[in-house]
Amino acid sequence: MGIPIPNSKLGMWLFLGTEIMFFTAFIGSYIVLRLGSNGWPTRYEDTHINVLLGGINTFVLIVSSYCVVVAHEAMAQKSFTKARMYLTVTLLLAVLFLGIKGIEYKGKIDHDILPGRIPETSSQAVVKVADQLKQLVLERFSVYTTSGVIENVVPENLTAMAPLVQALPTAARPEDLTDAEFEVYKASAGDDYALFEKWDNLQKHIVANVSLDYPALPVEYMASRAKLEDGAKPPELSLDEVKKYLGDIKKDGPHAALVSARVFDPHPIVYGNIFASSYFIMTGFHAIHVIVGMILFLAVLKQGSALNEKWTDFVENSGLYWHFVDLVWIFLFPMLYII
Amino acid sequence: MGSGRFDSPGENQRVFELKLAGKMSHDSHSTHHVNYLAIFFVLCGCTALSVVFDVLSMSKPVTMVLVLAVACAKALCVMMFFMHLKFEGNWKYVLLAPTTILAIGLPIALFPDIGSSYYTNAAPQVGVWADEVAEYEKQHAAELAAPAVEE
Numbered sequence: 001m002g003i004p005i006p007n008s009k010l011g012m013w014l015f016l017g018t019e020i021m022f023f024t025a026f027i028g029s030y031i032v033l034r035l036g037s038n039g040w041p042t043r044y045e046d047t048h049i050n051v052l053l054g055g056i057n058t059f060v061l062i063v064s065s066y067c068v069v070v071a072h073e074a075m076a077q078k079s080f081t082k083a084r085m086y087l088t089v090t091l092l093l094a095v096l097f098l099g100i101k102g103i104e105y106k107g108k109i110d111h112d113i114l115p116g117r118i119p120e121t122s123s124q125a126v127v128k129v130a131d132q133l134k135q136l137v138l139e140r141f142s143v144y145t146t147s148g149v150i151e152n153v154v155p156e157n158l159t160a161m162a163p164l165v166q167a168l169p170t171a172a173r174p175e176d177l178t179d180a181e182f183e184v185y186k187a188s189a190g191d192d193y194a195l196f197e198k199w200d201n202l203q204k205h206i207v208a209n210v211s212l213d214y215p216a217l218p219v220e221y222m223a224s225r226a227k228l229e230d231g232a233k234p235p236e237l238s239l240d241e242v243k244k245y246l247g248d249i250k251k252d253g254p255h256a257a258l259v260s261a262r263v264f265d266p267h268p269i270v271y272g273n274i275f276a277s278s279y280f281i282m283t284g285f286h287a288i289h290v291i292v293g294m295i296l297f298l299a300v301l302k303q304g305s306a307l308n309e310k311w312t313d314f315v316e317n318s319g320l321y322w323h324f325v326d327l328v329w330i331f332l333f334p335m336l337y338i339i
Numbered sequence: 340m341g342s343g344r345f346d347s348p349g350e351n352q353r354v355f356e357l358k359l360a361g362k363m364s365h366d367s368h369s370t371h372h373v374n375y376l377a378i379f380f381v382l383c384g385c386t387a388l389s390v391v392f393d394v395l396s397m398s399k400p401v402t403m404v405l406v407l408a409v410a411c412a413k414a415l416c417v418m419m420f421f422m423h424l425k426f427e428g429n430w431k432y433v434l435l436a437p438t439t440i441l442a443i444g445l446p447i448a449l450f451p452d453i454g455s456s457y458y459t460n461a462a463p464q465v466g467v468w469a470d471e472v473a474e475y476e477k478q479h480a481a482e483l484a485a486p487a488v489e490e
Binding site: 003004005010013014017018020021024025028029031032033035036051055058059062063065066068069070073319320323324326327330331333334335337338339 | 375376378379382383386389390392393399402403406407409410413414417418420421422427428430431433434435437438439441442443445446449450453
């Protein structure tokens, strides 16, 4: 005796059984984490979750599921041309789904809404500003090392690089550069050094955790502390003053346009990282399943006009798989986009 | 080589096979006269309903229940009609029940540890941590000062 279905279909259902457990692990963990967290980012400004795009993708998958089931019906009726047509539409819809998902991913990557990169507290937000400023300084400094204007120093060695960049306007021209080329580097060196100073100042205040109005250099810092009464502490660095500090750089500081484009305003998002992890792991694995489904449909479509009834089981099983992919999205859409 | 019982199926085994196959043993490629287009429109309507629930300013728990109920309805439609489970034999329960039980087991296992406890999002800062250690030591000064009892 045995289960009264073809072996291939039994195999597919057993596989889908494991898939149910696979996705329930993610979805169940997400529900548990969300219920256990004392808050969750839901505002568009925090998550860049676009309900409209999610809704369109839901519609796309529903249409594709309909097409697959009609394709299977056509195979059973030996209407192979019709089956090919509906499978082609399904394949195109899968491409559309991934395209829309790509747009959503790009929005999150552009805004650095990525696991482990989201500041959840004020202090983390301040550190992120300093990190992003440092990245710009490194990029600017590497211009001089890659062009040979400054030699024998790596840009990462900022303490060694900074005095060399500062001294560049009065430095001698390297032999392999023309006067015109060297003038360009000399002209940008002032702004680059000023940007370094801005970052360096912020970094020192972060390390000392004192207000930007308070000296952070060791000697001056100790002298100021000595003037305080016993038990008194210097004012701590606050998120608001860092926002203002960054705002001033973006307004008329060194490389204002570059800083405006590349350094985000400090914006703590409580539970942002666990949200981003959940979002990317669930939608990412779902997208991988969509790609696998596309490969299955391509295998059928590759037969072209030679498609025959031998492929009927394959189309049915691919269809079952595709409906499961749709089924997962049916739960991901409300949980990630609506609730 | 079998023991005899399974080589020559008896009445009980035939009854079991029939039960497993169900009344409507599913021929893989038979058509079931399902109006797939109607199911498609139901699914579209349910999706629109989910978005409407999101737009309406209801309380979060109410929205959550409504939206998940709609998702379950959509999932049932897909499973029953698109995946033909409505027309399959009883083997579907044999195959899917253990999977479903195991799948539900994980969230239940996680819940007491994570779901019912508040976890802090912020790693303790060094200064704060030092304050907390000092506070702990202050509160447990007597215990900490007492000599350790050797077992």
